[in-house]
Amino acid sequence: MRLALSGLVAGLALPAVAMSGELDVRDWPSVLEKARGQTVYFHAWGGGERINAYIDWAGKELSRRHGITLKHVKVSDTANVVSQIIAEKAAGKQTGGSVDLVWINGENFASLKEKGLLLPMSWAPDLPNYRFADIAGKPTLTTDFTVPTDGLESPWGMAQLSFYYDSAITSDLPRSATELLDWAKTHPGRFAYPKPPDFLGSTFLKQVALELAPDPSLLAKPATDERYKQVADKLFAYLDALHPYLWRKAKAFPDNVSSLKNLLADGETEIAFTFNPSDASAAIANQELPDTVRSFSFEMGTIGNSHFVAIPFNANAREGALVLADFLLSPEAQARKQDPAIWGDPTVLDLDSLDEADKARFDGLDLGVATLKPDEIGPSLPEPHASWMERLEKDWTTRYGVQ
DSSP states (O other): OOOOOTTOOSOOOOOSSOEETTEETTOHHHHHHHHTTOEEEEEEEOOOHHHHHHHHHHHHHHHHHHOOEEEEEEESOHHHHHHHHHHHHHTTOOSSBSOSEEEEOHHHHHHHHHTTOBOSSOOGGGSGGGGGBOTTTOGGGTEETTEEOTTSEEEEEEEEOEEEEETTTOOOOOOSHHHHHHHHHHSTTSBOOOOTTSHHHHHHHHHHHHHHOSSGGGGGSOOOHHHHHHHHHHHHHHHHHHGGGSGGGGSSOOOSHHHHHHHHHTTSOSEEEESSTTHHHHHHHTTSSOTTEEEEOOTTOEEEEEEEEEOBTTBSOHHHHHHHHHHHTSHHHHHHHHOTTTTOOOOOBOGGGSOHHHHHHHHTOOOOTTOOOHHHHOOEEOOOOTHHHHHHHHHHHHHHOOO
16 A cells, blocks of 8 residues: 655755765765675566666676676566565664665655655765756656655656557547547447556556546645645546546456557557557567557647656665666666667657767657657656645545455
8 A cells, every 4th residue: 555645745955065975976886885785676567578678788788898787677666665665764764775776756756755764865966967957848757746846866767658459440539538438338348447546547547547637737736635635526526437437447456557558459449558659569569469550649739758767765775766866867868768669668858968979869769650759649748746646546545445
């Protein structure tokens, strides 16, 4: 279960200089020296083969270049990592923690920040490759679900909800949540969404909530009882109307983005969605979807955010974690990650800040036939305040929970 975020504070009192004990991120040669020989336990979602292969590649490069061993601890729900860090804190484990770096954002970051369970210093802006991050053009790199990052996490990738379909089968496309409900009624059993608290399923709930809310700005503020009721009543009325027309009549739900994709690939559904705009192209490149698959978006826009990596307060391999975070932010690693044949995750970098050789890495990418261009995917809608996620997921489980 996700952790409560009541009483969420806006930020911690952080030193302006990225120092903690003997750790000084500005002295990068010293960081590299201390990192050599360390083993970094990177807790990251393990539900995607391409992502796992990418992390494996990063580990090999880290070993070859810096003598660091990367252990990918495959995670199904980051909330479990948060619970693990909390348990270590309660047990008095101030050093030698089991988590060195964690792939994170949203309510999980907010929870760790609120509880003071992250490395207590602003370290991310002092990473050598942070200078390439598009801080001016991508506000979500410094504000995570409305919570300031304060340098406690380093940006890794961008995301925006997009939908995809097989153009050889489907031609009538819904362009809003309201139209999606009408579409489902005329195509019963041909749409599904993952079961919350899976992040993609929860994102679908937030997308619908934003669209139906009497005032979308309500979701930018903490989810008080009064605000929550105004939004939740409309959301759950919508879901009550939608569920009889879902795949298996909502008696079962896909587990995650991969199983949702498989349903479309197997012809059981006609419309699927992802939080990675390049995901459909990547799946085509890897022969997971037919080459007739194309993407579309909602006219009003869709939820977008950034994802990050963060270092817990008691990380055992702090220097190794810093080196890994910096490598993941490098133009080389970012360009490889954006390649749909590898992963297809959009970059956080400002391409205009790169030298010609690094620009060429991105210019040479074939983003694929099913990847929407910026003017096609539409506006990126802001994530609701982190406190909304847990309440929506809890109420969804109470109302519709299935085994």
